[in-house]
Amino acid sequence: MYNHTTRVIENKMEENFERETVIKNKIHIPRKLPSSLVRKTRSPFWKKLIKSIEKKEAETTLEIVKTIDKQKKFLFLPHPFLEAIDTFAAKSIRQGMCNFIFFYDSSGQNQWILCQCTSFVDAIFSSTYSGKHKSSVNDELLLAAIKRVFKAEDKADAKQCGIEKAIFSGYLLDQTRPYHHFYDQLKWLIHLQTKKPIVSDKSFFAPKYYKRNPSFSKNYPTFSMFPLVIGSNQLGIKLDKYSDQMEKIVYKDSLKDLYGGIINYRWNQAIRTLKQLPAKNKTLTLWFGISGQKRIWVEQEDFLPALVQQLKPWFDSFVFFIDGYTQYECTTNDHPIKGMKQTGISQDLEIVNSIRQKLLPFSNTHIVNLVGQTYRKKIQQCQSVDFFIANAGAGQLTPHRFCKKPGILHSNEKHCVFSMGINNTTVKLVNKSLVNDVGNLFTKGKNIEAKPAGLGFISYSIDVQVIINMTADMLKLKK
Known part of the structure; x- marks a missing residue:
């Protein structure tokens, strides 16, 4: 249960956060991620989404993610920690079991990073705060992944040519473990009822009615998302109506x-x-x-x-x-x-x-x-x-x-x-x-x-x- 002692510990973690080394574009990587993400968000959109994940409200979370899916060419989302600032997706980087989506405001500032692993959001990294929610996967997995991302990014700095809005190219349906592929990703991809394509070179299974790997104009960069809502482990590894429908579709499509x-x-x-x-x-x-x-x-x-x-x-x-x-x-x-x-x-x-x-x-x-x-x-x-x-x-x-x-x-x-x-x-x-x-x-x-x-x-x-x-x-x- 969340109590005063927990709050004190998290406050100390946040103080330590300020002393962490700055890593590229003012994004901080703390030694440990505090689980106070919902409390730190200023945006009503993010507060509602993260609360619904923590409370295991699958239907509510699914409906919110559907609104994101229905955005057209580009993806715009409010900054999680700054009021009245809209941001756009500029790129995504896949690392291990995580997908990182980089956002900026219209002036190319106020960068923040959405980290996806088994839920639509598992952590958010920014210059003012970096943390996860109470049902996120473990710190080691998330922190190790983002450190590898920045290490690779540092090597690619010479090739950077400014920040642009990226086209939402589609969904990465390619978790490397079968259980997570079917019960974290494919289950929710089906229930999103999306018209967007799958952009994965490696996938254990995808129904044949989905479009695959479309081509886009080279005038714009692209980014992709994991088709996630709430992770199966976070929901208690139970068989629900969402899993049942996914299993039937996999069987019939095969x-x-x-x-x-x-x-x-x-x-x-x-x-x-x-x-x-x-x-x-x-x-x-x-x-x-x-x-x-x-x-x-x-x-x-x-x-x-x-x-x-x-x-x-x-x-x-x-x-x-x-x-x-x-x-x-x-x-x-x-x-x-x-x-x-x-x-x-x-x-x-x-x-x-x-x-x-x-x-x-x-x-x-x-x-x-x-x-x-x-x-x-x-x-x-x-x-x-x-x-x-x-x-x-x-x-x-x-x-x-x-x-x-x-x-x-x-x-x-x-x-x-x-x-x-x-x-x-x-x-x-x-x-x-x-x-x-x-x-x-x-x-x-x-x-x-x-x-x-x-x-x-x-x-x-x-x-x-x-x-x-x-x-x-x-x-x-x-x-």
Whole structure:
């Protein structure tokens, strides 16, 4: 609760702020961002917007952001801390998970910077005050990002040719983490009902009815925004009407892909043919999620051979869709995958190959490798799946959230996304009492000494028999 002690601490932080080093154009970067943004704003527009974010008033915030979206060629917003001063957007710079939009008044003065991360505004930087609101993401992420921006800007100073109004070119739909892409960005892009295009070279998924990467006159600079309202984490990681509509659109739009639809149709026909054979030739089609990076299930490579061995009395053949790293949708030869994304795909492929080798003694198994495919292609393939086993992070998105298949989720002792979506009937989570965390195995082999890590990186051990028993029970396999 906000109290007198909190106010005193924030006042001291603001006093320290005045002693910070001035960084380019009088923008100050404090050592720590105070959470008093709503109190410091003088503009009624910004005060209302920030209050609605802090109070988790999604509908109110959405309507305010819609008014911004409806502005035409250029974007004009009131200065947050100076009364009766209008400012225009001059440029934007993307850095990590943040997007920074630079504003100036008509004389090129009174600069301020809007920082977007998971909500429409997470922080604002200016010469008079820099701070965040009470539900913003952590300081380290925001401050590290803006420091990198100014470091790069200093190197580019020689190329600066004055300050101009920038054309609002469109939305950056390209968060590097799937969860944030869908539930922080795409969810709100859909509900903005915007006519503005998507201007991203890298995006996990975008409905086909959106315009992509338009060309603009070189006479004006351009800027872009994240399509944000209130971050999913700030709303409590709950499934609401906004998420529900987004999931339905992703699912339906994926199945409209004609070429993919033909492939999917033929594959489903083959699966149905197998399933229509006499009972002695019954096939289990299982979606199996793996991870070669963070939150690794240590026994994942041994699970499928053990499952086949124990389910032989009920199934004569098995089709395993092995899912891992997902590719950006608009990756082309002009924008090849590289860096961490390529490393992640390579690590997952090593696991697929290991599982393939361990299944060699079983001639009645077939693997469909989905590592490196797009969400659109994965959703198409998932149509023929009977059951899924996946991690409770982004690994659940295709089978659980988009395709609504029955299955089992697993994770470390503390991490679970969308626990509200687990109904314990068609979708169950492995009981945490049966999970043993083993530490951080991120990007390393499974024999290294466990290291301390955040919840998102902790790997874990679950006896394969636990999940086999759950599978048999949920499939109602009786001896």
